[in-house]
Amino acid sequence: MKSTTLELNKSSRIDIRKGLNKYVLELILLVIVIAMAFASPGFLTSENLLNILRNIALQGCIAFGMTMVIIAGEIDLSIGSTVALTGVIIGLTTGWLSSSGIMPMDQAVVVGIVLSFVVAGLIGLFNGWIMTKYKMPSFIVTLAMLNVIYGLAAVVSKGFPVTTLPSWYNELGSGEFLSVPIPAILLLLVFAIVYTVMNYTKFGRSVYAVGGNPESARLSGIHVPRVKIICMVVVQLCSALSGVLVSSQVMSGSFSFGKGWEMMAISSVIIGGTSLMGGIGKVRGTFIGLIFLGVLINAMTLLNVNEYVQYIVRGLLILVAVLIASIQYMKKKG
Known part of the structure; x- marks a missing residue:
């Protein structure tokens, strides 16, 4: 009887420990929220909370696409440059079509948006094709494309901001629907779509299989290159959406938009528990990682923490998250 009780107590402790490990990020987030509720009266106001959602929406849309890419065992560093190129394409297309009399500015900007998504999709297609066709690391391919796309955006815009846009366009990035910022609504929509794909579709299961063990996935009938290419296209389309929102705001x-956004997106994915080794996430x-970073940055801003100190904190968070993930991976392998 006594030994049975000890075994039950031991089992309970193990379950509690597993639960704490599983929800450690949520618990830390809860502690920060409670602490900030006392430290800053304006933190828990609806205006500030909606502002946090608005701020994380731009990089957040990209982060969900990046989750697919990293689970598939790859990475994309060119997303920030796509954000920049998107705004430039929309502005130049709108200006050219409206000034030449082909169509009114209100219609021209829609053509610009569609064209920017097409270009982003082609960039993702090229990234995925060259890395799968020639077995090149996605890190190298997308690092090179980061510079190519930024340079292209700077050349076609001649280094100056492009401002030929209709007034209603501002509503996409700054407007509200039922008192909720439109970027926040789009963030939730992208989350719902990617969540559904990754959890309830055959393609989502294929992404996990490809990232976990590409050879086993291939032997089981999965077209590994196609899965990776689709993931690269998706993250680029998400980047184009973010480009539309930031240019609208x-x-x-x-060409200067989006610089460093890849780090925010990757940080959210890693802090959220996705393994850089692929197959897990x-x-x-x-x-949760996005909300965590958004709340943390907002809290440090409200507390007037030095901007450079904020970079240190975010960097340490990424390091700790990767360290924890590596330790857990080694325990599973061991």
Whole structure:
């Protein structure tokens, strides 16, 4: 009887430990929220919370696409440059079509948006094709494309912001629907789509299989290159969406937009528990990682923490998240 009780107690402790390990990020987030509720009266206001959602929406849309890419065992460093190119394409297309009298500005900007998504899809297609066709590391391919696309955006815009946009375009990035920022609504929509794909479709299971063991996936009938290419296209389309939103907010397109956004997106994915080794991760975890970073940055801003100190904190968070993931991976392998 006594030994049975000890075994039950031991089992309970193990379950509690597993639960704490599983929800450690949520628990830390809860502690920060409670602490900030006392430290700053304005933190828990609806205005500030909606502002956090608006701020994380731009990089957040990309983060969900990046989750698919990293689970598939790859990475994309060119997403920030696609954000920049998107705004430039929309501005230049709108200006050219409207100034030449082909169509009114209100219609021209729609053509610009569609064209920017087409270009982003082609960039993702090229990235995926060259890395799968010639067995090139996605890190190298997308690092090279990061510079190529930024340079292209700077050349076609001649280094100046492009501002030929209709007034209603600002609503996409700054407007609200039922008092909720439109970027936040789009963020939730992208989350819902990617979550559904990754958890309830055959393609989602294929992404996990490809990232976990490409050779086993191939032997089981999965077209590994096609899965990886689709993931690369998806993250580029998500980047184009973010490019539309940021150009809408500032009502211009510029080659300087999106710089460093890849780090925010990758940080959210890693902090959310997705392994850089591929095959492990959850879209839900990325969403929690996004909220965690958004709340943390907002809290440090409200507390007037030095901007450079904020970089240190974020960098340490990424390091700790990767360290924890590596330790857990080694335990499973061991």
